[in-house]
Amino acid sequence: MIRLLLGDRIAQLSSPNPDNGPVGSCSHCVQTAYRIVAVRSRAGAERFTSLCTSHFVEACIMFPELMDMENARTRASGFTGGV
Ligand SMILES: [Zn+2]
Secondary structure, three states: OOOOOOOOEEEEEEOOOHHHOOOOEOOOOOOEOOEEEEEEOOOOOEEEEEEOHHHHHHHHHHOHHHHHHHHHHHHHHOOOOOO
């Protein structure tokens, strides 16, 4: 599960890009990554966590802002199946 420390915030939500090489697996299980979440610490350091669909849904429950970002992405792209 993603852990947020004091002062951390979710900086960015992106899709794994197959053009940049094989899509990796989830940081928490063996499923293929569905989203990559960038978390920025108060000191400005960014770290990335790959999440499969089920772990992404879990993360959205814990961090509602993730769901807002997902919804914004879906609206912006006119949902095409995950790109
Ligand atoms: Zn997973």
